[in-house]
Amino acid sequence: MRPHLTHRRRAFRLAVVTAALATALAVGSPPVPAIGSTTTAATDDYCLGQCGDILPPGENGNATLIEILAHKTLGTRPPHSGDQLDRYANLVYNYAGLTDDQLSRFFDDAALGVPAGQVERTERPRSDVTIVRDRATGVPHITGTTRAGTMYGAGYAGAEDRLFVMDLMRHLGRGQLTSFAGGAPGNQALEQSVWRNSPYTEADLQAQVDRLRTQGTRGAQLYDDVASYVAGVNRYIADCMAGRYCPGEYVLSGHLDAITNAGGPQPFAPTDLIAIAGVVGGLFGGGGGGEMQSALVRIAARARYGAAEGDRVWTAFRAQNDPETVLTLHDGQSFPYGAAPADTSGVALPDAGSVNAEPVVYDRTGSAGATAGAQGVLPGLHIGADHQGMSNAVVISAAKSATGHPIAVFGPQTGYFSPQLLMVQELRGPGIAARGIAFAGLNLYVLIGRGLDYSWSATSAEQDITDTYAVPLCEPDGRPATVRSTAYRWHGQCLPMEVLERRNAWKPTLADGTAAGSYRLQALRTKYGLVAWRGTVGGAPVAFTSLRSTYRHEADSAIGFQMFNEPDAMATVDGFQRAAGAIGYAFNWFYVNSRDTGYFNSGLDPVRASGADPNLPVRADTAYEWRDFDPDANTAAYLSPAQHPHGVNQDYFISWNNKQAKDYSAADGNFSFGPVQRADLLDVRVRAALAGGGRLDRAGTVRVAEDAAVTDLRGEKVLGSLLRVLGSQPVTDPALAAAVTELTAWRDAGAKRIETAPGSKVYRHADAIRVFDAWWPLLVAAAFNADLGDGLYASLVGAMQVNESPSGGQQGDSGGGASPNEAQPHKGSSFQYGWWGYVDKDLRSVLGDPVAQPLPRRFCGGGDPAACRQVLLSTLGRAAAQPATQVYPADATCAAGDQWCADAIAQSPLGGITQPLIAWQNRPTYQQVVSFPAGR
Template identity: 60%
Template sequence: MRARFLGAPRPRRPWHASRTRRLRLPALALTAALLAAAPGTAALAAAPAPRAATGDYCGGQCNDILPAGENGNATLADIIGNRLFGTRPAHTDDQLGPYSALAAGYPGLTNAQLGNFFDDASFGVPAAQVASTVSPRPDVTIVRDKATGVPHITGTTRYGTEYGAGYAAAQDRLWVMDLFRHVGRGQLSGFAGGAAANRQLEQSFWQAAPYTEAELQQQIDAISGQGDRARQALSDAQAYIDGINQYITQSYNGRYFPGEYDLTGHINAITNAGSIAPFKLTDLVALASVIGALFGSGGGGELASAQVKLAAEAQYGPQLGDQVWSSLREANDPEAVSTLHDGQSFPYALPPSDPQGVAMPDAGSVVPEPLIYDATGSATSATTKATGVLPGNLLTAKHGMSNALVVSGKYTDSGHPVAVFGPQTGYFAPQLLMLEELQGPGISARGAAFAGLSFYVELGRGQDYAWSATSAGQDITDTYAVPLCTTDGSPVTLSANSYLWHGQCTPFDKLAQQDAWAPTTADSTAAGSYSLVMYRSNYGLVSARGTVGGKPVAFTSLRSTYRHEADSIIGFQMLNDPGLVHDPASFQQATQNINYTFNWFYADSSHTAYYNSGNNPVRAPGVDAGLPVQAQPAYEWQGFNPATNTAQYTPPAQHPQSVDQDYYVSWNNKQAADYGAAGFGDGSVHRANLLDARVKALISGGGKVTRSSLTQAMESAALTDLRAEDVLPELLQVIRSAPLTDPKLNTVVQQLENWRAAGGQRRETSAGSHAYADADAIRVLDAWWPLLAQGVFQPGLGTNLFGALTGALQINESPSGGQTGPVNGGPASANESIPHKGSSFQYGWWSYLDKDLRSVLGSPVAGALAQPYCGGGKLAACRTVLLTTLQQAAAQSPAQVYPGDGDCSAGDQWCADTIIQRPLGGVTDNKTTWQNRPTYQQVVEFPSHR
């Protein structure tokens, strides 16, 4: 039942033009009725005065920001006001302007000016800045500040502290929390409507982490047996749930709950009939499963890698083809930028010289596993007119995430470390993350946490230290080729639903979820239903079927964190405990208890530190983690127990880690030497090079790093086109290797040269101009890149290998997301079109072009491609390819390069790049200029320590 209010509004269409069945009263009458039921704070205990903050060693030098704003709840009256008059509730978007303004304001940035672009992240709220104070229980106080509305939660008991955290979370993110607990159960459409995007999202999640309700409970039960700290974590979580549920009851009775419940028909807008289901502990596991699948997993691309290998061997023959595949894979590329650069080596998941147990699929035999069964009504349609409440590709698309810049005190003006870091969790309205401060027995932290999991601060600062994370993505997921069989002795086909487990024919577990949705208006979607079905073996979830050596197999995905997404609760608890974390060693101890694949960064007044977390399975000797594996005992993870999905994991000492390296940078790049890449793309050019070059220049230039100069380095990288900085110089060098006689083409080349000389950035001519400087050069490169990749590589790779390689690594990831692939018969999958997402340049063929062009130019290349491609390795022929494709690109009009969408007109270059806070509810936010930076970000420097 899920009308358009939950998605982006159609241009110029007034809110009241929609015909949602629950809202048929005239808009003005309805508005008046709703305004009469104004939000209140009924049943709250008398609030004590706010207490002064204690234990804050940051000295006013901690800042952070989280666009669009802290407030993520809007009543129906608020939503009506937003639709009719463009108004928004307080603190809905007040962090969006400063965040966006850094793009224009960073060049002359000083420490004194940081407060113009970041919020004060000090503990506590000065008395003059208190906006509100409430106590949902006598033992907890929630103070909100005037500037941002962030909840500062202080409890006299631990239960009260966590209860207040839950109450504040529901105040700020109740609707989003409800959405994601339904996503985590494969029930989003039944809750929010059968729009195609809703169905796509719940389907992709059900493929990644299908659980029965009993299995969600099993994760809780397993944690309870892990000691006192684990039991305390569950007690904290229950207190948090209790606080959420109190807010649900009070907001329902007082009619100040989120208006999306009215708009989706869960509550009648006039009679108040309906309900909001209370939360329970298993909801938190469902939420954690979504977050783990989004940001804390890695690997699983073995079938795509195998397809590249098969195509390479078909193109070049077995021996040379294997060399080509290996060079394209770049599993341990010597030119890849690494977070650790001090000579340490951490061997893990490297390709063995003599792979054992490889299960290569027969060419053309692989078919994806069906997921949808018994579809009825609108479930039989691939599309609907309704806008989904969440992006359909939220889980399946490759989303770039998070960066970190941390500099040792040896290189700073104060002698104390400086850090600028944060996660990139996407741009939504409201955000997936929320801000909070927690102060209570055994808890002292301020920062961000995912909505519905904010009983601990997950990324932020403690009393005298700060921490953050980037997604690491190391390989913790393997693909097994499981022989199919039949229990009745009938012929084995691909449709068989039993498999061989240690010689015994065993039926797959069938995990089914029924989802059904009611009809809405003609503007949305008709009624429908379907069953989502996943089959599970002891070797993991069935993702595809095919043949190996002519015999039917199921290809399964085995992830080490499956059925263990809730385990990380202990590590996050430790990070919030001032009695535990006080130096690099204790920080690393805490992050060791997080089983998600993250790179963790730390800074206090004297030290910096890094640790790579994750349950890294110990594989059998000779197994190649980058290819499918035979499902036999000899090739299982060591110590593997399918009943609990546990195995032997690499010990902490074998995880990349460091203390007090001169500097650390991370942008989802390679962690350390010999730490094998989980997929394709960790080569000589990576967007982390943008950070590495700038920080290296800061510490080697004789000056001293400050909070502002490190922020400038981050923002300079955030506005730079990676292709322009690290590949365009070689392209221009090839082109200029001979005189250019075509005057029109020479003008185009000069525009590219001028742009590169000016820094290769995508910046407005002036703040708010909505037009880029060097606009023509930017347009040409956007059009050129996919044509260039096809022109350079397809002749040598051949059509099949070229297509297979795009399945393993997309060609392009420009800010606009509008260049959908080569135009001359190339595969549509060559570019992933996700417009307006901000994060860019993580996934692409940057390294392939870089290495190939340097080879053509005669420059040294470590880890070169196994074959030359551009012009067959001949400079003159390569130059011809570049000029031909450049001419094609230059001939494309702005409307062809930027085709337009529901948010932007065709040809509007700035708008094509612009960041849009994707609506998760009824209130929308304004577009902002493109930046490639974290969504939540801290700028910190501690002058003292406990």
């Protein structure tokens, strides 16, 4: 294996570090405050030692130049920058047989306050706030005597722990990442995807800040909180500049002169928080916008099979309301939303072959590439069409708990970075008491965590809050429009599109491996949203726009987070649901206190007009606009809270980005809610644990979640049917028979991807896993492509990728091009999107098993069991013959053929401190295990 120090070379080149040695002594170190001795432990913490959490690699995300140089040359790391990584990683080796008494080996104590003797250091950035760091983790416990002081302390501590990451994120949110951090391909791709999704002018950002004051008492409080928070951030910047201990990345990236102290981080403004919120909301709280991908599948299906049969095929693969899919609300609750209406008069299908994506890059000069392996400073973040599969939750009701109190093991999956995009903090002040995580630059509130006697978490919901409109193009002078026209029809007028642009340039001195270059980012905005595609409808040129309900409302959701942090607002499950209902982003929210469990699906779900099909592009006409649509404010009528999926004290709740409830349709571009979905791994284990009157304790709930985290979904849910087809007759070929034997043994052992022994870096059933990883894309293409045809198959692959294995390296001949998620290695999160449900339905049909809502055609072998068996045998033979070096190709981290390394999770560097690989586990980045034995 290649040394991890060279991981993608996307952080800072050793040559630059060496050149900086001469200046290191000129750079200061942070002052070390006196160690505190007074007790700050909370007296109102009702968790009584039963709350834990974990966020690898560590809380400390700032490193001075000296610390970075020491890390590069000596292998040392700053305190608390990596002290949670081993605890997180080692659960995979120890979850079997785990007991409540052992949880503290793998989770931090999430108690409120800091006990006497556990205070590492105390800071007082101003008179009305105290920041206490605990010895165990270095987490900031921020206590303000005023609310403004609490917010000021949050800003100061946030910058102290994540200043350089905050700077990356605010530049990314403005479409200026490459100018700040260099033009590596990964930086360019991410910057462009953000600009497609959330382009804003400075006036747009300021308008969102100013609007807070018009949103009642809570909005006014949020405005004041933001101002105090930003003041705290800027105080830290002033302190680190004066003391010459700002993050060393500023020196290494050319933004700070280590000798003269010129340059450095620029002060923050409230608009920076809006820019960061636009990135976070697009990444984790968006949904919809995939109408074009859905339309292209429908067009291709009609071309292949004719209109009637083509529509049946499109509907089946769309899997919008599959009766076999796993649900979070599993007691028959129905929440109708997003289904195709009977009246589809508003549908605007593009003409076949006419559609092209709208470019965002113009005027490119200089290098468009980079040195080998340069992926950028934010590798692994994807926005827009790159599906996001994140976060899970297991919540056990009091009635099913071994203690009579609810239990939750839950958390968000936000990728793995060093330092994380997230930070842990505790906030205590007037009207606020919470501990948990927040994104860097947004930590004025705890976003997910716990309060005095309750805890809450979220998973991405992905319901449809973004629609695509087919907007007629025009020319102001009356000439005939073309598909490149930059004016459009709005209520009888021909209006010019608004041009939103950013100019970026990067220098070769930046340590990301790129040459000098520049380009202009451009987005075009209409009253129907942002131009995403162009094409024709019935021969007439149109722009297909993306209209997101939360666009230009990035700050509004903060009011819900404000409520989450307030003990009085969150004392009951009803209060929790009111708080979650104030959040516009698409999330599934979960809650526990000592008595109750609760669930609520948040999001600004627009009320659509009759005739508007949310699954397909809609005609840009007054009749098909969102109900009560105001384009200048981007507001509309929305579903009421009662119409959103919600529940209280269901026997258990599970979520892994699955379908929320019966009749609550997935976003138009989400084809994944079929009979096999990642949440099945949780659901089947919880049901088994509770069967026959069983009960779960905290450790048992962790065991459920972790066992699911090491299981290959394809192996557990689909391999059995594949083996049944193969086993319908004896397999006579010795090589194929050996492969079948190995696969059978792996499947019978639980289809897990776990090592032979802790730290061995060799999988049990390694050869079976190799064969299956190689086989999956081959068998999917062979089973479906012949009947679907190349065009429709490629369109379907474009809508939903074939595979999402842990290593991401097996493309096979799956056709349609590789999805960015499918090809992304070392990201941890796996098995969210893939063709497992399609394969499962088709094989059960071929085998003659009952299938609710089957596919309209039998694809494998044309539906003939013998022919299907031959398809599987042929592809299995090809897969078995692939050496490990082909199945697991080399990358900048791993040598070719290193199966464990190919799966392993990398904490992608966001600065100068790197971390070692850890074993794969499909688990939240930040995870809580909580139960409250008492309450107010």
